[in-house]
Amino acid sequence: MARLLSARQLRPVELDFADTAPLRLAFTADLGVSPERVYAALADELETWPCWFTAVSEVRPTAGGKGRDVRLKGGGFFEETVLAARPCERYTYRIDRTNAPGLRAMVEDWNLAPSPAGGARVRWTMAVDGTGALRTVLLLGRPGLGASFRDAMRKLERRLRP
Template sequence: MARQLRPVGLDFVETAPVRLVFAREISAAPEAVYRALAEDVPGWAEWFSAVKRARPLDDGARREVRLKGGTRFEETILAAKEPEVYAYRVDAGNAPGLRALVEEWRLLPAGTGTRVRWTFAADGSAPLRLVLKGSRAALGRAFRDAVTSLDRRLAS
């Protein structure tokens, strides 16, 4: 059963109790990366291994995401500024202990490619916050694998 989460704004990325920030440079141009993030929502399942299914809702203003393992999220897009930033807030989900979650993808030109920075900003119960902080290495690895896969996908 999906539970409603606290509706937070984009500023939550800077103030969340748990902030995990990861960055990686890839060869794809910022515009191509942005389109993959914001416009090809179903394509996320092809390059982000944790994503089982993703689909846009309400003409792209919202998304529904299902992760492998059964976690489900309903999200609202908070920022979609091509080619610089794509961010969304989880409005409802079935992750136990989660109270608020915003993910922000910042895209910065890096030579002919892009520096992709992902911020995972969350609040939840004390046990969940500990689990998230302890999962930094695993989330970092998932991010690196995902953007590497995305870069390969965009190059083909």
């Protein structure tokens, strides 16, 4: 993957950072497909992410599936380490290197559970440590991040429905 801006190494955090980060933004959606199918799309079908998450232009596995390289539209990128891969339950990764300014540490945590209406309840949490300016931008951008998440979940649900 081409790198448009120089990469910076982030602080290596562990799984508990998803619950203890200085800034946590969480979004939830219910999908009319099983947690098994949602998990497969998140963890196993990386090449399909750009089809349903419009900010993403490419995702590919690294380190035998223990890592990911993610390229965003506009030139952003993440080099990631998978921290948790529990089928039908949780898929969590840490950002190790990025060209995104202001980040010090970041984890994205996808939790899956059966939805009361049937299907899957998906909770996506962005756990972040960064500069004050970055935290302000993320807080102000929370409605847009939520809209992006909801749009991605609608597209994912359409893609996964038989």
